[in-house]
Amino acid sequence: MEETKSVEQMKFENKALWQSLTKRNEQYMLGLDRTLRAANLEEGRREEIYNKMMRELLDAQKTGKTARQLYGTVSECASNILVNPTDNEVKVRSTDWLIALDGGLLLGSLFAMISGVSLLTNSGEDVIGMGLISLILNFIVGGIAMLIISKYTPNPDAPKGEKGFGKYVFATTGAMLLWMLIMTVSMMLIPATINIALPAWLYLGIAGVGFAAKVYLKKKYHIVGGIL
Template sequence: MEQENTNEQMLKQEENEALFKQLTKRNDQYMMNLDKALIAANISEKKRESIYNDMLKTLIKGQKSGQTARQLYGTVTERTNALLEGPKEEETGRSEDWKIMLDGGLLMGAMFALITGVSGFIGKGQGSEMGLITMILNFIIGGFVILLISKNVPDKNKTKKGSTLRYILISTAGMLGWMFLMTASMAFIPTSINILLPGSVNIAIGVVAFAAKMYFKRKLNIRGGLF
């Protein structure tokens, strides 16, 4: 086994020597500086040869389209740090329910507020007023509906019967329920409590909510929502 590893390393060294000769001056200098940095960081020769083998093949391929080592890997310091830290594990799967609900609630709330506000200006004031309680409920119920729908999105990798029909039914029921509750809140909650908001305020709330959605999606790395 040890002999096999030695032979493999020797073959890789020979291949690397041949690949080095194909580098441009700039890329060759980059690799020389990287080699010094990795030696200073006590990276074993075997590991260095393996790193260089992968990098050299990428560099030579990139040279054909004019790409340099710095463009592909960043500075020597950045590449050295990346190699020392090792590859970062990519986060996969769905985010927690509350994150998806937050993302969905902000989206639905923003859309509803913007549509209501803009329709007011188009309709000369009619439909531009939304109650404060209705607005708050819109964000909460909208988030819950998006969470419910996202949990029932058909899995492309599975062929479970009825999953698509279930998704359509739940999506339709969820959206209809959301619209019904919004309309009912405006109809049955007295304006003394459900204080009416003018169209301009609705638009402002919509813009802020949409900006908040984009911010939290990046900040919390929200995965598994609909949008």
């Protein structure tokens, strides 16, 4: 009986908090509610989560932050809640540098692996792996590109015309083109005497360390808001 009263009281408080949300944050909370209802999360838990989130949002609104900037996309936020539905903390979107680090480790390691595998499977003298400086740039620029893309992830739960698919396509295309341009220029203009190629085993070693670091740091810092 007390639990029912507690839920009703929470619902009453949430209605009052709702009145102070911006239109954009209202849409975010509506999308989250639909997702959590579809996942059959119990009402009491939903109301508890909404109460905490809306209080945080009201503080964030004072500095111009939106729910998406605070918690990531609706699907990300819902996934984080559903992974551990008894956790009182609603994970917020990680800082930009952590998201860039996570993305950079992913892309940098991926291309280090590709270079290593290419050298192993093509033993001809004309096959050269990515230069060391280009490889380092790949980690850095790749991270920035992934950060840009993460900021424009579309919200399928938003009203028609506000889902953001157009911005996402534009941001993704622009970030990838910029990344490819910088990598191409670095490989063409930086002298091979400086931008030295590495043996296959070293590329694969760098890839392995990079992937391991990504997994470790993602768990340690609970990185939320990246692409993968």
